[in-house]
Amino acid sequence: MVHLDLELQAEGLVGETDRLADVVRGVDSSVPVPTCPGWSLSDLIVHVGRGHRWAAAMIADRASERLTWDAVPEGFLPTDADEADVWLRDSARLVLEAVEKTGGEVRVWTPVGGLLPARWWIRRRLHEATVHGADAALALGRAVSLSSGLAADGLSESLDILQAALAFPNREQPPLPEGATLRIDADDDGAQQCWMVRPRGNNIGWTVGGEPAAATVTVRGTSASVFLAMMRRIPATDPRLEITGDREIFDRWLAATVF
Structure with missing residues (x-):
């Protein structure tokens, strides 16, 4: 499965936010997060929790313009540990409540240009929690627990976001040179999926599914491994990955797709 339906996205948003809360509960919030340079775990928690509340507020207000970060209702992390835990967990549920009350098809502001249906934010906030949950686990030296379905959907969503972001004229160079192709192969216990990305x-x-084709560079691994690599959470040299073809093309891709 490479695209979760809305119900599974909603379940995932709550589940991944709760998973993050479980990971950081009771730990030193000053621990640095290497995959988010300059951040501590406290910064990461605020980024996710306030980000959920930011989206929920814009959905509830049917916003046509971006809400400033400082104007997010209850956007500050409580100092009490138990209250902070509840604050983070509740933030995901606020997104779902806002979509339900406003209506999933009502168009609101998004960071990818133009107004989109409010339900768009459920998937976007899901994968903010997914990626930053991985950041927290890695910062604490723990294994990243990520289902194949979430990872595959996260990969597809990241390509959607990237495609939208590249529409803006502030990129110095395209992530793939003319004529190059990037193939991403995921194999989860024999269940295989293939993404093809072209300039x-x-x-x-980009496309997913169908017959795999030859590519300039191919990245193989489990859905979780290739997703984490594409999000630059594990290096291209990680033994969980197999890269064949022109590795410089993949290095260029990674350098050009930070968002």
Whole structure:
């Protein structure tokens, strides 16, 4: 499964936010987060919890413009540990409540240009929690627990976001040179999926499924491994990955797709 339906996205948003809360509960919040340079665990918690509340407020207000970060209702992390835990967990539920009350098809502001249906934010906030949950686990030296379905959907969502972001004219170079192709192969206990990414001017086009084709560079691993690599949470040299073809193309991709 490479695209979760709305119900599974909603379940995932709550589940991944709760998982993050479980990981950070009772630990030193000043621990640095290497995959988010300059951040501590406290910064990461605020980023996720306030980010959920930021999205919920814009959905509830049917916003056509971006809400400033400082104007987010109850956007500050409580100093009491138990209250902070509840604050983080509740933030995901506020997104779902806002979508339900406003209506999933009501169009609101998004950071990818134009207004989109409010339900768009459920998937976006899900994968903020997914990625930053991985950041927290890695910061604490723990294994990243990520289901194949979430990882595959996260990979597809990241390509959607990237495609939208590249539409803006502030990129110095496209992530793939003309004529190059990037193939991403995920194998989860015999269940295989393939994403093909191709340049489209200064942007990209991508497909998933269908017959795999030859590519300039291919990245293989489990859904979780390739997702974490594409999000630069594990290095391209990680033994869980197999990279064949022109590795410089993949290095260029990683350098050009930070968002």
